Amino acid sequence: MILPTILVLAIVVGYPIIYTLVLSVQDYNLLxxxxxxxxxxxxxxxxxxxxxFWQSLANTAVxxxxxxxxxxxxxxxxxxxxxxxGGAGFRxxxxxxxxxxxVPFVVVAFLFRYMYAQKGGIINAMLTGLGxxxxxxxxxxxxxxxxxxxxxxxxxxxxPFFFLLLSATLAGIPVEVIESARVDRTRTWSMxxxxxxPYLRNPLLIGSLLMIIANFNDFAKIWAxxxxxxxxxxxxxxxxxxxxxxxxxxxxxASALGVLWLALLFIFALAYMRALRTD
Amino acid sequence: MTKQENGQKGFWRHSAxxxxxxxxxxxxxxxxxxxxxxxATSFKSELEATRLDPTLWPHDPTLANYIGLAGxxxxxxxxxxxxxxxxxxxxxxxxxxxxxxxxxxxRAKFRLRKPxxxxxxxxxxxxxxxxxxxxxxMLLHARLLDTHFGLIVGFTTFxxxxxxxxxxxxxxxxxxxxxxxxxxxxYPRWQVVLRVVVPLIVPGxxxxxxxxxMDAWNNLIYPLTFMxxxxxxxxxxxxxxxxxxxxxxxxxxMMAAATVTTLPLMIAFFAVQRSMVRGxxxxxxxGA
Numbered sequence: 001m002i003l004p005t006i007l008v009l010a011i012v013v014g015y016p017i018i019y020t021l022v023l024s025v026q027d028y029n030l031l032x033x034x035x036x037x038x039x040x041x042x043x044x045x046x047x048x049x050x051x052x053f054w055q056s057l058a059n060t061a062v063x064x065x066x067x068x069x070x071x072x073x074x075x076x077x078x079x080x081x082x083x084x085x086g087g088a089g090f091r092x093x094x095x096x097x098x099x100x101x102x103v104p105f106v107v108v109a110f111l112f113r114y115m116y117a118q119k120g121g122i123i124n125a126m127l128t129g130l131g132x133x134x135x136x137x138x139x140x141x142x143x144x145x146x147x148x149x150x151x152x153x154x155x156x157x158x159x160p161f162f163f164l165l166l167s168a169t170l171a172g173i174p175v176e177v178i179e180s181a182r183v184d185r186t187r188t189w190s191m192x193x194x195x196x197x198p199y200l201r202n203p204l205l206i207g208s209l210l211m212i213i214a215n216f217n218d219f220a221k222i223w224a225x226x227x228x229x230x231x232x233x234x235x236x237x238x239x240x241x242x243x244x245x246x247x248x249x250x251x252x253x254a255s256a257l258g259v260l261w262l263a264l265l266f267i268f269a270l271a272y273m274r275a276l277r278t279d
Numbered sequence: 280m281t282k283q284e285n286g287q288k289g290f291w292r293h294s295a296x297x298x299x300x301x302x303x304x305x306x307x308x309x310x311x312x313x314x315x316x317x318x319a320t321s322f323k324s325e326l327e328a329t330r331l332d333p334t335l336w337p338h339d340p341t342l343a344n345y346i347g348l349a350g351x352x353x354x355x356x357x358x359x360x361x362x363x364x365x366x367x368x369x370x371x372x373x374x375x376x377x378x379x380x381x382x383x384x385x386r387a388k389f390r391l392r393k394p395x396x397x398x399x400x401x402x403x404x405x406x407x408x409x410x411x412x413x414x415x416x417m418l419l420h421a422r423l424l425d426t427h428f429g430l431i432v433g434f435t436t437f438x439x440x441x442x443x444x445x446x447x448x449x450x451x452x453x454x455x456x457x458x459x460x461x462x463x464x465x466y467p468r469w470q471v472v473l474r475v476v477v478p479l480i481v482p483g484x485x486x487x488x489x490x491x492x493m494d495a496w497n498n499l500i501y502p503l504t505f506m507x508x509x510x511x512x513x514x515x516x517x518x519x520x521x522x523x524x525x526x527x528x529x530x531x532x533m534m535a536a537a538t539v540t541t542l543p544l545m546i547a548f549f550a551v552q553r554s555m556v557r558g559x560x561x562x563x564x565x566g567a
Contacts (some may be wrong), residue, residue, distance in 0.1 A: 002395065005380035006445060012401045012414070012436050019413035055423075078306050081299060093303065095552065097310050102548035105497045106515035107537040108300050110522065114530050120329035122316060129332075156313065217406045220499035224519050238408045246504055250567075251412045258409035269404060 011134060015139050023255035030249035043256035053257065056240040061149060063214040063222075063236055067154045068208050074155065075162020077202070082163075083170050094167070098160040109224030112153035114141055117245070140226050145234040150225050150234050154218070161208060168201045170196065209272050216265060237261055285419060292519065317541075321534040328530040334560040344535035353521055354510055355536065358435065361402055363543070365427055366495040369434040370488040373375070374454030379440035384443065385450040388457075393551050402439035407500055415504060425507045433501035438491040486554040489547045495543050514540045 024043055028036040047053050082094055100108070115122050116139040124136035139149040173196065181195050200229065219238045222228065228235035235243070237257070245254035320328050321344055322337040348355040383389075384396050393561075414433060415424070423429030453476060461475045477484070502516035514522065518540060522533050 002380040002383040004376045005399075005439065006395070008376055008435065008439060009399070009402060013405065013410065013440070016410040016413035016417060016436075017405075019416070020409060023412060077302075081302050081306065093307065095308060095549070097397065098552070099314055099545070100310060102541070102545045103314065104515055104540050104544050106499055106518050107317070110303050110518065110533055111313050114320065114533065115316060117528075117530070120530065122333050125331065125333050127420055156309070160310070160545070161295060189560045211460065213404050217408070219408065220497065220515065223499060223503075237407065242411070242500065242504075245408075245412045245415075255409075255411050258406070258412070260407060262409055265404070265406065266401075268307055 020071070020255045020258055024259045025256075026252045028250070028252035028255075030251055032124045035251065039252070041088075044260070046253065047256060047260060052235070054233055056235045056237050059147065059232075059234065060216060060236040060238075063151060063154070063218075063234075064212055067151050067158060068149075068211045071155045071158040071211070072162050072204065072208055074159040076161070076166055076204075078163040079166035079170055080196075082167060086154050088225075098164055101160040102155050103157065103166070104217070105220035106224050108153055108157045109221045112149075113225050116149055141230055143230050146226055146230060150222055153225065154215070154221055158211060158215075161211065165203050166200055167208045169200055175201050180260050187225055205272070205275065209269070213265070215271070248257060260262065302461055316531050317534050317537055320530055321538050323431065325529055325531050328534075344531045345539075347532055348539060353517070355514075355517070355539070357510055358512055358517040359539065360519065361511060362496060362515070365430050365434065365513060366492045368427075369438050369495045370492040372431065372435060373438035373442035373491045374484050374488045375447070376447055377487070379469075379472065380443050381446035382476060383452055385447045386455070399443050401441045403437065403444060405436075407437065407498075410476060411500065411504060418505060424487045424505055425511060427511065428469070430502055430505050430513070433505055434491075434495040437498075441494065442487050442491055445487045446483065449480045449487075451555055455481050483554075486551045489551045493544055493547055496547075497554070554559050 023036075025038060025040055026036040027039045027042070049106050066219075082090065082097070087095075103111070114122075115121075118124060118138045119134045121136070121139075123139070127133045128136060137145065138149075151231060177195060179193075181191055186195065217238060218236070219242065222236060223236055224240055225240075226234045228239040233241075241254050241257050241261070244250050244257065280341045311446060319336055322340045322342070323334070324343065325337065325342055327334060327337065333448065362467055380399075384392060384399075389431045414436070418429045420430065421429075423432065457479070458471050458475055464473070482493040496513075497515070498513075499515050499519065501521065506512050509517070509520065514536075518533075522528065522536070
């Protein structure tokens with residue numbers, strides 16, 4: 001019964017993975033008429049001295065951990081705020097609070113690009129109106145501002161996931177636990193810290209692992225907002241690999257980058273699963 | 280407790296409530312303002328959309344942007360149809376092929392069950408861009424580049440592993456006794472699955488399909504690389520290809536297109552919202 005799945009997965013995923021490994025030790029440029037040449041570890045050696053690779057790796061870390069971290073906090077805050085609020089009105093509010101999750105990534109990107117715009121952008125209009133800045137800022141075109149700006153859009157889109165996940169978990173905490181803590185006159189903050197957070201620990205770990213992986217893979221938002229620029233300031237590994245493969249058509253080098261990345265991700269996931277198991 | 284103390288407590292409780300509601304208000308503002316801005320802009324004229332002092336709501340509401348989408352310059356209805364068909368087919372394929380595998384993973388006892396399960400889980404986490412170059416070459420050699428089938432193959436790389444794990448979580452919840460009764464009656468296994476298990480998990484299958492559909496709808500990297508003819512492009516990729524001109528940006532038209540791109544996803548999303556968390560974390564717990 002699993003044969004069809006095995007077959008399909010072997011063709012569409014298994015084969016490409018092996019092909020990636022093969023490509024990664026070749027000098028393979030799609031635009032070259034010469035056949036691919038076996039170069040051994042040369043691609044990998046080149047990566048070590050590739051400044052843009054290291055910058056992209058750092059960008060990936062900032063983008064991923066920064067966005068997931070802040071989105072988690074916002075989601076947690078919203079879930080705690082909305083806890084215990086029943087009734088139709090609050091059900092509607094709860095549904096409204098998750099709407100960003102239903103906005104396609106590309107749309108998120110264009111929507112924020114428009115809001116960041118120098119001409120007609122609402123963010124600049126608000127900031128100048130309040131007298132916080134004197135002249136409109138070109139948020140996505142300044143190297144130091146582009147990454148935080150993209151991350152805000154990403155956080156906006158991702159926070160509802162944590163809100164949803166943590167709300168469901170909070171609703172699942174047995175009433176007796178909360179009641180007995182209340183009898184002991186536990187204060188709000190220590191109630192959150194000592195009673196609720198332990199329940200939230202595993203969902204938080206699993207949720208953030210999923211989102212970290214999703215962010216490692218995120219292409220649509222960054223590409224549609226900045227295409228990795230200005231310069232390479234918002235270029236994450238996905239963007240960089242994509243550029244190497246489909247702007248320069250250096251499939252060999254791109255594959256080596258991919259393999260290395262796979263290894264990194266694997267180690268990360270393993271460490272995470274470990275952390276999840278030890279309790 | 281004196282009356283005064285009671286009053287004080289009531290005061291504090293009252294102001295805590297106020298703070299809570301103000302905070303919820305801010306959360307709503309942060310969440311909804313961008314969506315509102317998209318909708319409002321989509322009804323503005325080009326002139327109004329680029330004003331330096333933006334108007335809070337369209338002062339001269341116009342449908343021109345939406346009518347423009349159906350116009351002749353760009354085949355937006357075609358993009359919409361492409362995306363619908365490609366994503367729906369991907370969802371159907373993932374569910375149809377994934378269900379038997381999920382059943383085996385949930386029920387059958389065979390030696391390779393665990394390794395198989397983990398492999399599927401790892402496939403689910405694979406960075407798509409790693410598969411991009413080899414998939415491109417594969418489709419190139421199979422002459423499937425720039426075809427809807429080729430794109431569906433691409434979508435299947437993440438749709439199928441996800442479907443297997445999610446459907447498994449639904450099958451796990453079906454009591455095994457129900458199946459045993461049918462087995463005692465002498466039905467072969469595949470009939471048990473088809474006649475007993477599948478009807479019980481129809482809502483789960485629909486949810487799974489919706490998730491795969493949404494993932495495919497969100498995907499940009501595959502259509503952007505595998506499709507070369509603009510007419511065959513999906514909506515998100517078409518948005519990127521047609522609106523990324525640095526100098527001419529028609530924000531009103533853009534936001535109208537964005538709204539149209541969002542609607543199907545929004546509908547799908549609210550249809551499965553209850554199962555959202557389960558869908559997103561399916562497999563994660565089992566994999567731990």
